[in-house]
Amino acid sequence: MKVLITGGAGFIGQHLARRLVTDGHELVALDHLLGQVHLDPEASVAAFPGEVIVGDVADEEAWASLPDVDAVVHLAAETGTGQSMYEVDRYRRVNIGGTELAGRFAAAQGAPIVALSSRAVYGEGRHGCPEHGVTFGAVCCDRATAEDSQEGDEHRPVSVYGETKSEGERALDGVTAQIPVTTIRPQNVIGPGQALHNPYTGVLAAFLAMLKEGKPLTVYGEGTQTRDFIHVQDLAAIIAWALTNPGDIGTHRVFNAGSGVRTTLVELADHAASGAPIETHGITHLDIHRAGDIDDACADMSAVAAAGAPMPQWSTRDAVADFIRSSWEKPGAPADAWDKALGELKERGLTS
Numbered sequence: 001m002k003v004l005i006t007g008g009a010g011f012i013g014q015h016l017a018r019r020l021v022t023d024g025h026e027l028v029a030l031d032h033l034l035g036q037v038h039l040d041p042e043a044s045v046a047a048f049p050g051e052v053i054v055g056d057v058a059d060e061e062a063w064a065s066l067p068d069v070d071a072v073v074h075l076a077a078e079t080g081t082g083q084s085m086y087e088v089d090r091y092r093r094v095n096i097g098g099t100e101l102a103g104r105f106a107a108a109q110g111a112p113i114v115a116l117s118s119r120a121v122y123g124e125g126r127h128g129c130p131e132h133g134v135t136f137g138a139v140c141c142d143r144a145t146a147e148d149s150q151e152g153d154e155h156r157p158v159s160v161y162g163e164t165k166s167e168g169e170r171a172l173d174g175v176t177a178q179i180p181v182t183t184i185r186p187q188n189v190i191g192p193g194q195a196l197h198n199p200y201t202g203v204l205a206a207f208l209a210m211l212k213e214g215k216p217l218t219v220y221g222e223g224t225q226t227r228d229f230i231h232v233q234d235l236a237a238i239i240a241w242a243l244t245n246p247g248d249i250g251t252h253r254v255f256n257a258g259s260g261v262r263t264t265l266v267e268l269a270d271h272a273a274s275g276a277p278i279e280t281h282g283i284t285h286l287d288i289h290r291a292g293d294i295d296d297a298c299a300d301m302s303a304v305a306a307a308g309a310p311m312p313q314w315s316t317r318d319a320v321a322d323f324i325r326s327s328w329e330k331p332g333a334p335a336d337a338w339d340k341a342l343g344e345l346k347e348r349g350l351t352s
């Protein structure tokens with residue numbers, strides 16, 4: 001079938017595109033080649049195995065110029081959590097407005113849509129407590145422990161990015177009566193091709209820069225925060241499955257996409273160091289908290305398994321090492337770019 005991938009020139013889009021071409025599909029991308037993501041836009045276009053139409057998903061006219069398609073994968077988004085806290089209008093326009101237009105286009109085509117939301121909709125996520133039971137969002141007391149997020153959990157985003165992803169999901173509710181709608185909420189996606197020069201995203205790209213410069217890895221706070229990492233190929237497999245197994249019209253299907261394994265930042269730093277081809281220098285802790293950052297995140301993958309979707313194959317350690325190895329020779333931002341991004345947050349009073 002012919003598949004439109006919005007944001008197809010980006011990290012996840014390029015992996016998904018290679019996967020879908022291998023599966024025999026024909027592709028077209030709608031991407032405005034955001035400068036913050038694409039250092040070399042021509043190379044990004046050349047890498048995409050199909051036509052790339054340059055346009056903004058939040059611009060109604062961009063949708064009018066597209067060919068007919070059989071399915072839509074909506075990936076285009078502004079993705080910097082910290083940056084979202086001060087570029088609010090831009091994030092809302094693209095992530096909510098753009099998603100609404102994607103749904104409208106898919107409905108007009110009679111094409112199923114698979115849209116990427118984010119684990120950010122859960123914010124601090126689900127906690128279990130002997131005193132307060134199951135709670136969502138801010139932690140009830142220090143007896144509570146973090147539990148894996150389920151698709152039906154309450155939305156408690158703590159960043160503007162997370163809010164826009166939550167509202168973006170709602171923006172697709174209107175078309176569920178016309179076409180199959182699937183929302184996928186990835187945890188932290190890692191793998192080759194991840195942006196190395198965008199200091200507004202990605203702790204791993206920061207670790208890579210520090211390792212290359214022979215610096216210790218800076219961990220914000222104690223490093224006991226947990227995250228769930230999914231290899232981009234495992235995510236692409238879930239998206240490809242959702243496309244060829246669309247759900248029923250009338251229901252908005254939602255799936256998590258993580259490894260289902262909790263990794264602390266300190267463990268992540270160890271995994272990253274294990275992938276480095278040179279001597280490494282341990283960890284330093286920086287006592288700072290960034291607005292929009294959460295303590296714990298992990299996906300409950302049981303609904304994905306029950307639906308028959310492909311389960312992640314990469315272990316976290318292998319996925320992290322794969323990212324470090326495949327990115328080692330590639331140009332990226334120097335480690336101090338992350339210090340600068342942190343400085344921008346500090347100036348705006350968004351750290352504590």
Ligand SMILES: NC(=O)c1ccc[n+]([C@@H]2O[C@H](COP(=O)([O-])OP(=O)(O)OC[C@H]3O[C@@H](n4cnc5c(N)ncnc54)[C@H](O)[C@@H]3O)[C@@H](O)[C@H]2O)c1
Nearest residue numbers: 007009010011012031032033034056057075076077186189
């Ligand atoms: N990478 C992750 O860890 C992660 C985690 C959860 C969710 N997601 C979601 O997955 C999707 C893809 O993310 P990614 O990691 O590939 O990011 P990316 O930045 O590499 O790719 C996004 C692509 O969208 C394009 N884009 C941005 N704004 C656009 C606009 N207004 N119009 C057209 N194109 C636009 C960019 O040029 C880029 O090519 C996003 O929706 C993101 O929120 C990613």
Ligand SMILES: [Zn+2]
Nearest residue numbers: 129132140141
């Ligand atoms: Zn409690």
